Amino acid sequence: MNVLVFNCGSSSLTYKLFKVRSPGKREVLLAGKAHRVQVKGTEPSYLTFNFGGEEEKKVVPLNSHATAANLVLDFLKDHNLEVDYIGHRFVHGGGSFSETTLVNERTLGVLGQCVPLAPLHNKVALDVILVSRKLLPEAKHYVVFDTAFHKTIPSYANTYPLPKTIVRRFGFRKYGFHGLSYSYVLRSLQDYLGSSLENSRIVACHLGTGGSSVAAIWRGHSLDTSMGFSPLSGLVMSTRCGDIDPMMATYLMVTYGYRPELLMELLNKESGLLGISGFSSDIRDIINRYHEDGNEETDLAIKMYVHRIKKFIGSFVAALGGIDLLVFTDDIGLHNWYIRQKVCQGMDWCGIEINEYQNVGSSGDEISSINSRNSAVGVWVVPNDEEAVIYLEGERLLQNENRIAV
Amino acid sequence: MKTVLLFDPAPPRLRWVCYNEGILDSGVCDPDNTSISSVSTGLRDKCEIDAVGYVLYNGGKRITNSGEIVTSPVLASLEGSIGILPEYNELTYKAVNNTIQNLRSVPHIVLCETGLFSNMPPESSTYAVPAELRERELRRYGGYGLEHEWSLAQTKRMVGTDLKRIVSVYLGGTTNVAAILEGNAVETSIGFTPIEGIISEGGCGDIDPTVVFYLLSSGFSLHETNHLLLEESGFKALLGKSARIEDVVGGHPGKSYDFAYRLYTYQVLKSIGAFVSVLGGVDAIVFSSSHTGKYMKFMRGLCNQLEFLGVTCSGSGPEKQPFVLSSPDSRVKVLCFAYDRWEMLAEKTNHIINMKDENHD
Numbered sequence: 001m002n003v004l005v006f007n008c009g010s011s012s013l014t015y016k017l018f019k020v021r022s023p024g025k026r027e028v029l030l031a032g033k034a035h036r037v038q039v040k041g042t043e044p045s046y047l048t049f050n051f052g053g054e055e056e057k058k059v060v061p062l063n064s065h066a067t068a069a070n071l072v073l074d075f076l077k078d079h080n081l082e083v084d085y086i087g088h089r090f091v092h093g094g095g096s097f098s099e100t101t102l103v104n105e106r107t108l109g110v111l112g113q114c115v116p117l118a119p120l121h122n123k124v125a126l127d128v129i130l131v132s133r134k135l136l137p138e139a140k141h142y143v144v145f146d147t148a149f150h151k152t153i154p155s156y157a158n159t160y161p162l163p164k165t166i167v168r169r170f171g172f173r174k175y176g177f178h179g180l181s182y183s184y185v186l187r188s189l190q191d192y193l194g195s196s197l198e199n200s201r202i203v204a205c206h207l208g209t210g211g212s213s214v215a216a217i218w219r220g221h222s223l224d225t226s227m228g229f230s231p232l233s234g235l236v237m238s239t240r241c242g243d244i245d246p247m248m249a250t251y252l253m254v255t256y257g258y259r260p261e262l263l264m265e266l267l268n269k270e271s272g273l274l275g276i277s278g279f280s281s282d283i284r285d286i287i288n289r290y291h292e293d294g295n296e297e298t299d300l301a302i303k304m305y306v307h308r309i310k311k312f313i314g315s316f317v318a319a320l321g322g323i324d325l326l327v328f329t330d331d332i333g334l335h336n337w338y339i340r341q342k343v344c345q346g347m348d349w350c351g352i353e354i355n356e357y358q359n360v361g362s363s364g365d366e367i368s369s370i371n372s373r374n375s376a377v378g379v380w381v382v383p384n385d386e387e388a389v390i391y392l393e394g395e396r397l398l399q400n401e402n403r404i405a406v
Numbered sequence: 407m408k409t410v411l412l413f414d415p416a417p418p419r420l421r422w423v424c425y426n427e428g429i430l431d432s433g434v435c436d437p438d439n440t441s442i443s444s445v446s447t448g449l450r451d452k453c454e455i456d457a458v459g460y461v462l463y464n465g466g467k468r469i470t471n472s473g474e475i476v477t478s479p480v481l482a483s484l485e486g487s488i489g490i491l492p493e494y495n496e497l498t499y500k501a502v503n504n505t506i507q508n509l510r511s512v513p514h515i516v517l518c519e520t521g522l523f524s525n526m527p528p529e530s531s532t533y534a535v536p537a538e539l540r541e542r543e544l545r546r547y548g549g550y551g552l553e554h555e556w557s558l559a560q561t562k563r564m565v566g567t568d569l570k571r572i573v574s575v576y577l578g579g580t581t582n583v584a585a586i587l588e589g590n591a592v593e594t595s596i597g598f599t600p601i602e603g604i605i606s607e608g609g610c611g612d613i614d615p616t617v618v619f620y621l622l623s624s625g626f627s628l629h630e631t632n633h634l635l636l637e638e639s640g641f642k643a644l645l646g647k648s649a650r651i652e653d654v655v656g657g658h659p660g661k662s663y664d665f666a667y668r669l670y671t672y673q674v675l676k677s678i679g680a681f682v683s684v685l686g687g688v689d690a691i692v693f694s695s696s697h698t699g700k701y702m703k704f705m706r707g708l709c710n711q712l713e714f715l716g717v718t719c720s721g722s723g724p725e726k727q728p729f730v731l732s733s734p735d736s737r738v739k740v741l742c743f744a745y746d747r748w749e750m751l752a753e754k755t756n757h758i759i760n761m762k763d764e765n766h767d
Binding site: 155156157159160161162163164166170172174224228229230232233236241242243244245246247248249250251252253254255256260263264266267270271272273274275276278300303304306307308310311312313314315316317318319321322346347348349350 | 489535537539542613614616617619624628632638639644646668672675676679688715
């Protein structure tokens with residue numbers, strides 16, 4: 001049995017084709033990524049195929065995610081690769097979806113209604129679902145939601161105290177994101193430790209090159225997270241502002257005549273690290289520049305980035321009534337020892353203490369512990385794999401289906 | 407104590423009080439009509455005014471001290487800061503401008519609620535938005551600085567020494583939490599406006615900014631959106647009717663009150679945790695309110711949830727003022743002070759003129 005996984009990013013499409021030998025035993029037959037999809041710029045877009053031990057790079061115009069998906073499906077056809085199941089990542093399931101779901105006409109309609117919740121991500125994911133269904137009508141399609149992991153956040157933590165009619169009309173509340181990453185990391189750490197994390201109070205930091213968030217995890221479930229109704233709030237991100245005063249927007253419009261569309265664009269695409277540093281949205285560039293000439297903007301950008309992470313860790317430690325495990329994941333969390341060190345500095349008040357050598361030495365490619373021997377809190381670097389979660393979710397869905405059938 | 411006349415903006419008018427060891431006279435006046443004869447007929451006979459104090463709710467980038475003697479440059483700064491909080495600041499400015507002409511012989515003091523926070527480190531005071539927007543006076547100003555300062559002074563008086571790391575929690579219609587490191591504010595929950603941070607009686611507190619754009623693109627006007635976030639949200643939205651925070655924390659029966667209480671407690675708890683993290687630990691948590699009695703259950707509940715920080719609660723009920731909520735062996739002290747706003751403002755005004763006199767000697 002073969003399972004194809006599509007993972008739409010805002011300007012990329014990652015895919016993997018898994019061959020399942022027996023339950024729990026799988027291998028990757030084909031993998032690759034479409035780069036610079038829908039990006040207007042000087043560099044061309046391209047698509048990669050890792051197949052049979054060789055990597056092929058195809059430079060081709062990719063003006064939509066559907067185009068990229070189409071090319072992947074063509075490749076499968078040309079190489080006689082069959083697909084039984086296709087798993088799709090859908091960022092924002094709103095209040096309508098709290099778990100992995102099979103795609104049918106009815107769910108398609110509801111997915112369509114979810115598009116405005118995350119216009120950038122949801123629209124392209126839906127397009128990819130539609131084109132795959134058209135080209136592979138025999139296969140079963142299912143959707144996995146980034147918001148599903150956070151469905152356990154209690155109402156006192158996810159409620160925005162806005163008038164009830166407004167909340168009902170727009171579905172305003174905290175949803176939270178990066179759920180696939182958090183659930184993979186939890187599963188992976190649990191397998192590695194060989195013991196249940198049921199009784200561990202966990203704070204996990206997903207620090208990406210685009211979006212970042214922190215989650216408080218209790219009894220294996222999400223208790224709170226830094227992102228909210230949309231992926232705009234919470235941490236200082238590469239180009240997103242994170243938490244700001246909600247009155248700021250109306251102040252700028254009333255006093256300086258900003259148009260809402262322009263402001264929304266500024267807060268999503270020109271803010272965060274880019275807005276502060278003035279030259280880069282990438283914390284790695286900013287750290288390098290800071291070490292070269294130590295200018296004020298780069299210093300401030302790094303301080304703000306770290307400060308906001310520390311605030312969220314502190315508030316989640318309070319929410320959990322203490323902390324047992326601190327976990328770092330995604331690009332920056334895995335590969336940037338400098339940020340991990342800054343975040344963990346002065347955190348002995350809650351028992352966090354890292355070993356500098358282990359921290360610097362951690363490759364980020366495999367699970368590693370970076371806490372010092374005396375640290376009361378286990379500090380871990382744990383790689384994530386969103387495609388694997390999409391696959392595993394499918395496996396679970398399938399098992400449930402079969403059980404029902406029996 | 408000297409006799410002071412105090413003005414506090416309460417749009418569209420100002421409350422005023424004449425104070426010396428207690429309220430001598432009080433009332434409400436129009437900003438354009440603040441001469442002694444008009445705020446109180448007969449006040450001149452009862453007492454001689456030694457100084458006048460004016461509350462300024464947001465000093466913006468121009469008024470950066472919590473107490474400032476009015477001079478021509480200060481008056482100009484005050485005028486320049488109207489735009490940052492027009493509804494309130496204009497009242498303060500007008501009151502100063504008018505009164506100063508009628509009472510030329512006494513000092514006039516601006517008492518600024520954001521002064522304590524004007525020197526916060528840039529990583530706390532800056533928003534991660536482009537320079538173009540930051541230049542529009544967008545920063546985190548904080549609030550209730552006068553209350554926090556008063557509370558810190560009480561703490562020092564009681565403990566007898568300066569504690570290094572303090573989380574100060576002001577409990578009122580709008581709750582404000584501040585992180586104090588060696589006497590200086592380094593973080594606070596209120597940001598550009600008092601809407602940021604913790605849920606308030608009509609204000610939503612921290613929400614995803616995307617919400618604002620959703621409302622605007624669905625046909626809500628700017629005015630309607632502001633009104634919704636400022637006046638129709640918070641406890642009012644949760645309870646379905648206007649409510650005082652004292653009702654929420656005071657154990658009012660009902661499911662929606664229980665939920666509002668839970669949500670509020672959770673937000674304050676998270677804010678304390680965030681600031682302990684910023685401070686790298688904590689030596690004291692200090693509450694202040696003008697209704698401490700109503701908050702007893704709330705404060706004790708919070709203390710229980712802060713055990714992981716080294717807080718041990720004393721088992722006994724409320725004792726005499728000021729309350730010590732932590733037990734003698736608690737690693738972190740938890741204190742609670744009941745304060746009177748007019749007394750606090752009068753003390754602050756007196757303090758500023760005394761400092762001025764000392765400098766002159």
